[in-house]
Amino acid sequence: MVNVIYISIVSIFIISHTWESIVDFFNAKWFNKQLDSLVSDIYDNNEYNKQQLYKKENYKFSNISGTISFVITALILIFGLFGELDIYISNLVSSPLLQTLIFFAIIGFGSTILSLPFSYYHTFVIEEKFGFNKSTKLTFFADTLKSLLLGALLGGIILSILVWIYNFIQNDFWWMAWIFISGFSIGLNFFYSTLIVPLFNKQTPLEDGELKQAIEDFGKKAGFEIDNIYVIDGSKRSSKANAYFAGFGKKKRIVLYDTLINQMNTSEIVAVLAHEIGHYKHKHTIANLIMGIAQTGIMLYILSLFLSNANLSIALGGTENKFHLGIIAFSILFSPISEFIGIFMNILSRKFEYQADNFAKSFGLENELISGLKNLSKNSYSNLTPHPLYVFTNYSHPPIKERIENLKK
Numbered sequence: 001m002v003n004v005i006y007i008s009i010v011s012i013f014i015i016s017h018t019w020e021s022i023v024d025f026f027n028a029k030w031f032n033k034q035l036d037s038l039v040s041d042i043y044d045n046n047e048y049n050k051q052q053l054y055k056k057e058n059y060k061f062s063n064i065s066g067t068i069s070f071v072i073t074a075l076i077l078i079f080g081l082f083g084e085l086d087i088y089i090s091n092l093v094s095s096p097l098l099q100t101l102i103f104f105a106i107i108g109f110g111s112t113i114l115s116l117p118f119s120y121y122h123t124f125v126i127e128e129k130f131g132f133n134k135s136t137k138l139t140f141f142a143d144t145l146k147s148l149l150l151g152a153l154l155g156g157i158i159l160s161i162l163v164w165i166y167n168f169i170q171n172d173f174w175w176m177a178w179i180f181i182s183g184f185s186i187g188l189n190f191f192y193s194t195l196i197v198p199l200f201n202k203q204t205p206l207e208d209g210e211l212k213q214a215i216e217d218f219g220k221k222a223g224f225e226i227d228n229i230y231v232i233d234g235s236k237r238s239s240k241a242n243a244y245f246a247g248f249g250k251k252k253r254i255v256l257y258d259t260l261i262n263q264m265n266t267s268e269i270v271a272v273l274a275h276e277i278g279h280y281k282h283k284h285t286i287a288n289l290i291m292g293i294a295q296t297g298i299m300l301y302i303l304s305l306f307l308s309n310a311n312l313s314i315a316l317g318g319t320e321n322k323f324h325l326g327i328i329a330f331s332i333l334f335s336p337i338s339e340f341i342g343i344f345m346n347i348l349s350r351k352f353e354y355q356a357d358n359f360a361k362s363f364g365l366e367n368e369l370i371s372g373l374k375n376l377s378k379n380s381y382s383n384l385t386p387h388p389l390y391v392f393t394n395y396s397h398p399p400i401k402e403r404i405e406n407l408k409k
């Protein structure tokens with residue numbers, strides 16, 4: 001039995017990496033494809049050449065970094081090093097809770113250190129070369145340190161409570177863990193803007209003026225109360241622009257990147273916001289939250305079936321049943337199902353994007369939205385010729401060409 005599980009874990013890991021590489025490869029084959037007339041005016045020749053170089057360089061980079069991380073993880077699995085690590089930790093401390101915390105701390109810290117040179121290269125070599133990087137080295141390392149500490153704190157709290165539930169009430173583990181994790185993620189959603197974002201960025205209320213007036217006028221027309229519009233200093237790290245919606249009910253706020261305000265004119269920004277309000281009006285935020293919760297429940301239920309099986313821990317090289325080894329083994333065995341769930345969620349998300357676009361269109365903002373989308377696309381060098389298979393599996397938003405087609409309909 002252990003052998004079957006061992007072989008399944010290693011082969012599922014290898015197959016999913018191969019599958020992802022194939023999809024990436026198909027996508028790269030389409031980089032040079034002829035542009036559709038709907039999107040051919042986004043770049044001039046010179047800029048489009050630069051964009052092509054940017055795509056190719058990123059593809060090469062993700063190929064190399066992906067292969068290295070694949071090889072390291074595959075070796076760890078093949079030689080049972082997760083189990084070795086567990087045996088080493090078990091000799092140091094006897095408390096199951098401490099063992100789990102130390103185990104994940106070592107893995108989390110190790111993978112951050114390993115990925116650091118790659119993200120450094122990506123930020124200060126590739127993004128820098130194409131003029132996107134605005135981050136200083138101080139910001140970069142402070143970000144890494146803060147994310148590590150935040151991950152340790154949040155991860156530590158969640159793991160401690162899960163291990164505690166698991167050790168005391170094994171049979172009811174899945175639904176108690178479900179309630180806890182759901183509550184935690186709703187809380188995090190609620191306080192994201194006020195507790196997490198300020199650790200990394202400054203948010204200031206949008207000052208009075210033409211833009212604020214235009215946004216408020218649109219809010220009135222759309223029957224949507226906007227009292228929290230914030231500007232975030234995205235320019236601290238990158239010239240790429242964005243806008244998003246956070247929180248619910250009274251806590252909800254619209255967040256605009258300062259880079260967005262610099263790159264777009266007022267009517268384009270209003271159209272982009274109309275799209276965001278469309279998400280809210282169609283209750284997409286709530287729908288995503290509910291689906292996330294349902295997904296967590298199903299996953300925890302299946303996890304609880306797996307955790308009682310000591311063979312999972314032994315297949316990873318351990319000697320006895322361990323919570324943390326069970327979680328690692330499960331996450332790999334479950335990954336084909338997560339892949340399917342991910343594809344389904346992307347299909348749904350692309351549907352939601354069309355609905356939000358149509359909401360903006362229903363206020364006659366289609367031309368402004370098209371020009372806003374073109375603007376965003378141009379200023380982030382986004383891919384205008386993605387492969388359909390790549391779009392199907394990886395895109396949460398429809399490609400810009402299809403969005404323009406829909407808006408022009």
Ligand SMILES: [Zn+2]
Nearest residue numbers: 275279353356
């Ligand atoms: Zn959207």
